Amino acid sequence: MTASLEHDDLANLFLSLGALQPPAELHGYAAGFVSVGGRITADGWLKHCMDLLDCETPDPEQSQALYTVYTSALENMESGEMSLDLLLPDDEFDLDQRISSLGQWCQGYLTGFAMAGKQQSVDQQKTYSPDLTEAISDIAAIAQVSADEQTDEEGEQDYFAVCEYVRVAAMTIFVECNDGEVAADDAKTPRLH
Template identity: 80%
Template sequence: MAASLEHDDLANLFLSLGALQPPAELHGYAAGFISVGGRLEQDGWLQHCVDLLDCEAPNPEQSDALYTVYCTALLGLESGEMDLELLLPDDEFDLDQRIASLGQWCQGYLTGFAMAGKQKVDGDKSYSEELTEAISDIAAIAQVSADEGDDEEGEQDYFAVSEYVRIAAMTIFAEFNALSPNYGDEDASGRLH
């Protein structure tokens, strides 16, 4: 179902669409949306993409690539094998660009979480301290600035924070989807405004 997902290829696709957001943000959005139980068919996902990216409707080939973003996040979260991989630039990019992309991924995650959460979450439920802390940490990381140099310590910190975000997203997914196994049964087709 989901083909290989490369950050650079997706960045080129976004440029061709005139998209305003980076690939990391869309992947984060997909992971956040799915974590709260949001599930979409391809047409529903593409509408979210058009709204989030503020671009024209994609052609069929572009649509498939955009749907791959969603499918990759879904498979990574649902696998039960801790397979979620954040869609971030690879090591060929400067550290400051990778740090900025991590912040954009987190911002997208929070947006997706909020969009699906508006449609799915019962306001009377209380969530674990671990989940609340993970969301708070992701929100703090979304505000990250790239003021570190390209030294080895900065690389190690970037890796550690990226891994923390990956684990936090999977933890949030596990808690929300354990709360209500029926989250994925209905279509969450809300639009961004």
């Protein structure tokens, strides 16, 4: 089992590296990258991080923390237990900040999916199911979410429902891209609309 990730610890690491991107975006990138079958070494992942975060080369301890983002996403998805947790700020943050982070997670997911997908398409032509295509479209729509949403109890419930949808959609995409077929009963992508 990989060391646990904490949003605030990773945010502090990003600050020390001079990175302007949020932790949610890197975690989303890792999830998208592994979802489409991307696998990478620690050194390769570090190069991706430096490009994405536009930062200097981290020291070995910082490098290990960045690699943990990738390994935790991979292990959570490979566990077969639908155990992916989106790395987002906790409830202490205002709802608008959490909504913004969710959008950034989705943007990172799409970027990671595209990067690994581009590498995969050189090796083989892939066609995706209509459900996977719809899930990617939904994640793209969520990436555009506005942070000026409702901040009452209904807004909180909507936020958690959308987070759960994104989590399940990412796991479903992973299953289809890594196992070939999604079992209809086990991993049906929920409908957003």
